[in-house]
Amino acid sequence: MTDLRLDALRHALPGLRLLDAAADLEHYGRDATRRWTPAPLAIAQPANTGEVQGIARWANEHRIALVPSGGRTGLSGGAVAANGELVVSLERMRRVLAFDPVDRTLTVEAGIPLQAAQDAAREHGLQYPVDFASRGTATIGGGIATNAGGVRVLRYGNTREWIAGLKLVTGTGELLDLNRGLLKNSSGYDLRHLAIGAEGTLGIVVEATLRLADPPPPTGVMLLALPGFDAIMPLFAQLRRTLRLEAFEFLTDKALRHVLAHSGKDPFDSTHPYYVLTEFEVDEAAALSAFEHAVGQGWVEDGVIAASEAQAAELWRLREGISESLAPHTPYKNDVAVRVSAMPAFLAEADALLGREYPDFEVVWFGHIGDGNLHINVLKPAGMAQGAFAERCGGVTVHLAELLEKHGGSISAEHGIGLAKKPWLLGTRSAAEIELMRGIRRVFDPNRIMNPGKVFDP
């Protein structure tokens, strides 16, 4: 390494671990999108908050952009470093710092993987209820950056609901200790909530105090086969009324076929166009009666209920395995949300739109329909160039964004805006809101050090 700027960083922080091998630049310069070519200046792996602050001060002095980096499982390019940025990887900052049984909180460094935090909570007889498929790699800090949702939002809400406090190193290197675990604190703006979902544009989250919940109740898991789109919302309304739902997930037959091609076994004898995976507090009589009612109404054609934890895990794998099974097709991912009440009209119009615009592409639908959140993955035809594919999909997203605006929806429910959704932020957020966001960012980060070019940044 002969870059003088990096020499200055090494001089300022002699103990800082810096990587710049080509393989490291590639590994740490990208996230799960695989659309942008990684080209970071180098990778820093600070061991503590002081080093993160030192990096921010150095970055200001030398006007170097920083890209905060967790597990890089992101799906919107928020952690991509493609323009000579210094990647600040928090993978060495992954300790559990404290557990408090009275406050029922777990304080962790932000680089801890989600699953490690879940495990630590479980060891204390409690749970951290935010959960999603990339739990083994995704970090708490990354989840905070996008206000991650996942498969338990219906019951527990998003990441935001579970952050009792966080520490943030701002774009000027200031360390903020926000909310400090308090349940009640009406003392000016709640900057904690501003940092949650900011995708690293206000600073780097270095530590978080997680609220924990009682352990989950015993649950049942059913996979239901539906004859048509129109059955989904009435089925959801009925199950929500009669069972205590933990999850209500939707997938199409195409999604199931991809998972089964990857591994696993079809739980049904014949195919059905749509499926719902639902988890609920155990109540066998109510579940059976709800199932029979749904069959009677024509909303459900067939169903299986897990008889063991292993079977429940197997059913969940049919839903959680979708993204992995689609990855070889480098899908163009849409992650849209509308109010649940707007879902029927939106579904019908989106289905018509995508059928019209993508007659020759395979489109795979699934998602957290109980939260109003749909994932619509467009698969790249084999042999089509990535650039041409992204351009074609972008052209369709213009219309999808218009449809979302019409229905009061969002272009990103839980993946964040990053690079991938930036062209379509307007419509979900007004021009006035975008100007305010830019202004707020200038207050936290006047030199545009933190993740520049992302979300709303030109």
Added chain:
Amino acid sequence: MTDLRLDALRHALPGLRLLDAAADLEHYGRDATRRWTPAPLAIAQPANTGEVQGIARWANEHRIALVPSGGRTGLSGGAVAANGELVVSLERMRRVLAFDPVDRTLTVEAGIPLQAAQDAAREHGLQYPVDFASRGTATIGGGIATNAGGVRVLRYGNTREWIAGLKLVTGTGELLDLNRGLLKNSSGYDLRHLAIGAEGTLGIVVEATLRLADPPPPTGVMLLALPGFDAIMPLFAQLRRTLRLEAFEFLTDKALRHVLAHSGKDPFDSTHPYYVLTEFEVDEAAALSAFEHAVGQGWVEDGVIAASEAQAAELWRLREGISESLAPHTPYKNDVAVRVSAMPAFLAEADALLGREYPDFEVVWFGHIGDGNLHINVLKPAGMAQGAFAERCGGVTVHLAELLEKHGGSISAEHGIGLAKKPWLLGTRSAAEIELMRGIRRVFDPNRIMNPGKVFDP
């Protein structure tokens, strides 16, 4: 009215209702603090959002400060207009605009009283679970301004958790439609959460979409008599473990005596130094067993359980009637919070501090101890001048603020900072945080139109 600026306002908004009778200026110029002498320019009562925007534009042109005004039940002076401001009273904007049974949301104008919103939710078989004693007068907009807490936070959280969307007229007159009722929306900064708790310094909340919950379960209410301070936290831990708590409220015998002097009847035959009022999901066996265990441990000396809804209301009145019964003594109100785990040490030190500093004053303690939130009211001795009293109390608050800083607490749990707590914001929030808040405010309100001089504003 001959003020030329008001003439310009009348010209710009011919239909706007303006009041300037002396009685109106006094009525609308103050809140429940009674410490500042009201001196507004006039009172505007807009009938719709367009008029609020027009007022903000006029205020920018003429550099007139605006004070947003709800039910003026605030306890920190946040709604006080003492410097020629125009009070913007939302009392004509109190309609229920929409109910959605699928989203389970109620959309209201911000001037609607809390109780009217609660009643509207109940008519649809649901509840808006934020609740506090001034429910008949306090407005939804005012609750949003301070992120109001109240007596159900233990179970349901603060106001923030129940706001699915809000509309804000900023300091430049822009109308923002924030989050639009979505459950999931990761599309840049969540400005909704920035507006919640901003005490009107970023703009005027004109509309809110409230999340509703299932109706409350059948509950039981107990009043327990405690022999000493040290019993409170172990009792809380035990009840939280064995019952599903809806509320856990604390009061001293002094507080009870004030309520009983006002009205009502002592439920116990003898006095006890401390009391806990707790509400919980009905489970008679568990409640009895918890009570017996607490008596066995020496945490509880006596107890009564409500046998009817009327008796439950009567017990609640002993807690909710405190503020009203103290009002004639124009108390100096402290509204402090620490983490629940820090409560025992904080309680002991605060008790010693206040005993030492106020040997001659009556000090009344009560609060939402299950949330780490204590109200400490210092009663003004009869005959002492208000100014001298406030100065003396301010001198003690310096030490209380130091104690809070030491224990990681907050100078305001739920009342807000307003004017009353502004001198002690530093300690709860760092200098860097205060600078950031000022910077954010400049982004939303470059001309310092919105509630200037409050919270952190010089």
